[in-house]
Amino acid sequence: MFDQSQLQFEMIQLLDENGNGDEKELASFSDEFLVTLYRWMRKARVIDERLLKMQRQGRIGTYAPFSGQEAAQIGSVLALEKDDWIFPTYREIAACLAHGLPLAQIFRYVRGHLSGGRTPEHLNIFPIQIIIGAQTLHATGCAWATKLKGETQVSVCYFGDGATSQGDFHEALNFASVYQVPVIFFCQNNQYAISVPVHRQTASRTIAQKAVAYGMKGVLVDGNDALAVYKTMKKAVDAARNGEGPILIEALTYRLGPHTTSDDPTKYRNAEEAEQWRSKKDPLRRLRVLLERRGIWTEEKEEAWVAQVNDEVTAAYEEAAADETGSIVDAFNYVYGKPSKLLQEQQEDARRKRKQEVK
Amino acid sequence: MQKTKQRLLTGNKAIAEAIRLEMERDPNVFVMGEDVGVYGGIFGATEGLFQQFGPKRVIDTPISETAFIGAAIGAAAEGMRPIVELMFVDFFGVCMDQIYNHMAKIPYMSGGRVKLPIVLMTAVGGGYSDAAQHSQTLYATFAHLPGMKVVAPSTPYDLKGMMISAIRDDNPVVFMFHKTLQGLGWMDQLDASVGHVPEEAYIVPIGKAKVVREGTDITIVGIQMTTHHALEAAKKLEQHGIQAEVIDLRSLVPLDRETILQSIKKTHRLLVVDEDYLSYGMTAEIAALAAEEGLYDLDAPVRRLAVPDVPIPYSRPLEQFVLPNADKIFHEAMKLVNE
Ligand SMILES: Cc1ncc(C[n+]2csc(CCOP(=O)(O)OP(=O)(O)O)c2C)c(N)n1
Numbered sequence: 001m002f003d004q005s006q007l008q009f010e011m012i013q014l015l016d017e018n019g020n021g022d023e024k025e026l027a028s029f030s031d032e033f034l035v036t037l038y039r040w041m042r043k044a045r046v047i048d049e050r051l052l053k054m055q056r057q058g059r060i061g062t063y064a065p066f067s068g069q070e071a072a073q074i075g076s077v078l079a080l081e082k083d084d085w086i087f088p089t090y091r092e093i094a095a096c097l098a099h100g101l102p103l104a105q106i107f108r109y110v111r112g113h114l115s116g117g118r119t120p121e122h123l124n125i126f127p128i129q130i131i132i133g134a135q136t137l138h139a140t141g142c143a144w145a146t147k148l149k150g151e152t153q154v155s156v157c158y159f160g161d162g163a164t165s166q167g168d169f170h171e172a173l174n175f176a177s178v179y180q181v182p183v184i185f186f187c188q189n190n191q192y193a194i195s196v197p198v199h200r201q202t203a204s205r206t207i208a209q210k211a212v213a214y215g216m217k218g219v220l221v222d223g224n225d226a227l228a229v230y231k232t233m234k235k236a237v238d239a240a241r242n243g244e245g246p247i248l249i250e251a252l253t254y255r256l257g258p259h260t261t262s263d264d265p266t267k268y269r270n271a272e273e274a275e276q277w278r279s280k281k282d283p284l285r286r287l288r289v290l291l292e293r294r295g296i297w298t299e300e301k302e303e304a305w306v307a308q309v310n311d312e313v314t315a316a317y318e319e320a321a322a323d324e325t326g327s328i329v330d331a332f333n334y335v336y337g338k339p340s341k342l343l344q345e346q347q348e349d350a351r352r353k354r355k356q357e358v359k
Numbered sequence: 360m361q362k363t364k365q366r367l368l369t370g371n372k373a374i375a376e377a378i379r380l381e382m383e384r385d386p387n388v389f390v391m392g393e394d395v396g397v398y399g400g401i402f403g404a405t406e407g408l409f410q411q412f413g414p415k416r417v418i419d420t421p422i423s424e425t426a427f428i429g430a431a432i433g434a435a436a437e438g439m440r441p442i443v444e445l446m447f448v449d450f451f452g453v454c455m456d457q458i459y460n461h462m463a464k465i466p467y468m469s470g471g472r473v474k475l476p477i478v479l480m481t482a483v484g485g486g487y488s489d490a491a492q493h494s495q496t497l498y499a500t501f502a503h504l505p506g507m508k509v510v511a512p513s514t515p516y517d518l519k520g521m522m523i524s525a526i527r528d529d530n531p532v533v534f535m536f537h538k539t540l541q542g543l544g545w546m547d548q549l550d551a552s553v554g555h556v557p558e559e560a561y562i563v564p565i566g567k568a569k570v571v572r573e574g575t576d577i578t579i580v581g582i583q584m585t586t587h588h589a590l591e592a593a594k595k596l597e598q599h600g601i602q603a604e605v606i607d608l609r610s611l612v613p614l615d616r617e618t619i620l621q622s623i624k625k626t627h628r629l630l631v632v633d634e635d636y637l638s639y640g641m642t643a644e645i646a647a648l649a650a651e652e653g654l655y656d657l658d659a660p661v662r663r664l665a666v667p668d669v670p671i672p673y674s675r676p677l678e679q680f681v682l683p684n685a686d687k688i689f690h691e692a693m694k695l696v697n698e
Contacts, residue, residue: 061488061673112488112674130492131450132422165421166453193422195398201421262545268397328680331669342638346667350680 009206011252012232013222017281019289021227029227031296037078037226038287038297039305041070044094045284046309047103048257051093051110054317055261060110064090068224068256071283072188074098075229076156076251079237085124085142085155087135090260091188092128092158101125103312107320114326114334124153133159133166136185140176143183143246154182154240162193164207173214173248182240184233185211185248188223190255195268211248223251224283254281328354368556369542371403373515374480377522378405378442380560382412385440388526389416391427392444392480400444402482402541424454428479432462435475440526445481448535449492451500462531463506477531478522483511484537484584484634486682487546491670494678498582498633499640501533502611508565509611511535513586515542515554517609520563528565537583551587568615570622574604577628577696579688580619580645582608585632591685592692601696611641619645620653627658628695632683637665659698664691 015021048067055063066073073094077086086092086099093106100123109116109128119125126142129135139157146153163169164187176183187207191198204210211218221232229251236247254277258265265274291297332339332347339347368376382388389412390405396419399406409417420427424445431441445451451458458479465473485494502509508530512518518536525532542552571586572593581589586607593603604622608615623629629649631642642663649661664683672678 061675112490112672112677114672114674114677116673130490131453133453162422165423165426167423167425168453193393194401195394195396196419196421200419262401267399326674326677328672328677331672331677331681332667335669343668346637346669350667354680 004205004209007205007209007212009208009218009220011220011222012228013225014227014231015225015286015290017286019286019293026227026290031294034287034291034294035296037074037230038284038291040074040078040098041226041284041287042302042305043309044070044074044097046306047097047106047313048093050310050313052257052261055110059317059321060107061112062260062262063110064260065257066091066094066255068254068277068283069188069190070094071226071287072223072229072251072253073158075226076186076233076249079230079233080156081153083124084153084237085126085139085146087126087129087139087142087155087157089129089135089158089160091160095158096125096128099123099125103316104319107317108323111320113320113323114330133163133168135159136163136169136172137175139183139185140172140181143176143181144179147179147181152241154184154237156184156186156237158186158188160193161187161189161191161198161207162196162201163187164210165201173211173216173246176246177214177216180243180245182243183246184236184240185246186233187248187250188253189250190253192255192259192269194259194263197269206250208248208250216245217247218250219247220250220252223253224281224286226283226287253283365555366558367553368515368519369403370515370518370536370552371400371406371541371543373519373554373556374404374522374536375399375406375408376556377519377560378526379408379411381523381526382408382416384560385526387438388440388442389418390442390444391418391420391431393420393422393446395419395444401446402536402538403543404444404480404536404541424450425457428454428457428462431477431479432457432465432475435477436465436473440476440478442478442480442526445479447493448481448483448497449495451481451497459504459506463504466530467506474529475531476526476529478525478534479507479531480534480536482538483535484539485671485678486539486584488673488675488678490673494671496535496537496583496635498535498611498635499644502641502644506531508532508613509535510565510609511537511583511611512563512609513537513540513583513607514551515556517563517569519556520561521565521609523560524562524565527562532565535583539584549587563609566610566613566615568609568618569607570604570618571607572603572605574602574626576601576603576626577630577692578604578606578619578622578626579630579632579692580606580608581632582611582641584634585683585688588683588685589632589688592688595685595689596692599693601692603692608641614644614648616648616652619648620656623649623653623656627656629653629657630662630664630688630692630695632688633663633665634683635665636668637663638668640665659695662691662695664688
């Protein structure tokens with residue numbers, strides 16, 4: 001008989017909560033890389049906070065903040081090649097940005113613009129997924145196709161701890177493993193699925209261990225340690241690209257904010273817990289400590305960077321807000337390659353009514 | 360008539376009260392779903408139940424819709440009366456096999472031996488900018504498939520009374536509540552989301568439509584939000600000297616054909632309004648009913664107003680454009696009476 005206590009998944013960590021770690025290991029990261037990584041994470045945090053504010057002001061729709069998960073998202077995306085595929089959920093705005101999605105496009109998305117879900121042609125970012133777990137299958141299929149076509153991209157599928165309860169997740173892992181396709185299942189275990197804590201979601205001690213049942217590699221990494229995430233991801237991506245098959249990565253992290261802007265987390269978790277994670281385990285803080293120790297980051301640099309990002313946010317918001325394309329008439333064009341006759345009639349009707357409204 | 364004291368409740372509190380009363384009465388009733396416990400359901404339909412009945416009878420499930428709906432079938436066959444919440448009706452996609460091949464068919468395929476007294480409660484509807492996968496009503500999708508009753512009450516009074524009926528019904532009942540009629544703080548506040556609800560348990564029968572406004576010139580049939588829009592339109596029509604009769608369908612399955620046919624005998628004109636896609640929808644079903652059984656009562660062709668055949672847009676103005684509202688009903692009705 002085998003018991004899960006016999007499964008040992010040690011959590012990979014390079015940088016501890018105070019910014020310390022094995023010096024030799026840390027020395028393998030260049031100054032330039034560390035600054036890029038930190039800038040992205042700081043930028044993501046600023047954007048997240050601004051989006052939250054804008055939602056409260058009624059300038060954007062419902063929003064799912066990701067604060068606390070910057071290391072997991074940025075660390076993993078920076079390990080990818082430009083043409084690798086990512087399959088994000090509503091929570092992965094930071095990952096999307098770091099993989100090249102223009103900020104103005106994020107604003108189109110959160111403002112409900114008709115083309116908000118459209119990623120630019122040259123970017124391999126799948127439309128943001130809200131149905132829990134569905135994208136695990138799409139990523140598997142995409143990876144399968146690249147394998148069949150003899151291409152080199154890998155597919156990276158993002159999802160939360162809650163998604164691992166969906167049938168889709170299990171079927172995807174099974175498929176990916178049976179066909180040995182180059183897909184990385186990247187789970188951000190932020191410990192809550194809306195109000196449900198992860199220990200009520202699964203009786204497994206780790207999510208990483210679920211891989212074992214499918215004959216797949218699994219790994220557990222400190223999701224608030226950007227360096228560990230980066231290194232783990234890099235290894236996984238290289239292996240997948242090399243034909244070594246799929247892998248499940250569990251990045252252990254914490255959602256500092258509400259599930260979405262219509263959620264009130266005080267209903268189901270105590271504020272102290274979140275405060276602990278915010279003050280002690282913040283992914284930005286520990287990286288900043290390292291940077292400052294190396295003398296490559298200062299308070300002035302921080303201020304200048306935050307100011308620059310804030311300007312970028314304002315400009316991107318204004319660009320999206322001024323975009324007047326995408327009326328209801330256009331909506332009919334996206335349902336099929338070409339609208340059917342009935343749909344064309346409905347479109348004409350919409351055009352007429354819209355004209356009356358504008359008058 | 361004696362004037363009873365008004366006891367005002369929001370839609371979600373009315374549902375939660377119905378469930379509470381039935382749970383007190385019958386130990387076999389229990390609730391399962393995502394965030395139905397401490398959180399009280401993301402639309403508040405199970406608020407307070409966890410605190411009263413504890414985690415054995417109000418069960419937060421993993422995000423495994425197939426699992427908890429399938430498990431409800433097994434539990435119901437074993438004599439329990441599960442209420443399961445599918446958070447948004449739009450998510451039926453991940454668990455439809457359990458719903459339509461099993462919940463709806465096992466009683467039939469068992470030759471009537473297995474009874475499945477399940478309430479599948481689910482949130483429907485748009486109007487608050489929640490995009491294509493979180494704003495549908497899908498009334499017709501469920502109503503099309505034999506084996507389940509499908510109800511969609513429009514007022515707190517009916518939500519409570521029909522929930523009690525649904526729980527006591529020995530058949531599977533799909534109980535749809537409209538999100539914007541729940542009275543949630545983070546949504547637009549609608550008068551229609553609050554109403555008089557008696558404290559005690561009472562029943563509103565499944566399969567009975569309600570004439571919510573009497574009139575002589577035109578019949579307007581709606582359900583949930585479209586009923587409320589129709590009532591508003593009727594006020595405006597009255598200013599133009601037109602008396603509209605408004606029917607709140609309340610149940611999609613069984614459909615109360617009598618009430619509709621009676622009404623068109625009187626008004627001779629029929630407008631059907633639906634917050635679901637136009638093609639193959641509830642409006643088509645009722646238009647067909649009028650054509651088959653009431654054609655000689657009609658003075659003009661039936662008119663339908665529904666969501667055009669496009670997914671519901673995310674942006675507020677675009678979404679408002681496709682959803683029926685009082686103004687659109689008023690215009691359609693005016694055209695129809697002038698025909
Ligand atoms: C199939 C399906 N069921 C339920 C939901 C409702 N829902 C939206 S987010 C969420 C929690 C998801 O938790 P998790 O996968 O851990 O991701 P997180 O939100 O924490 O990033 C749920 C239940 C959904 N969107 N899709």
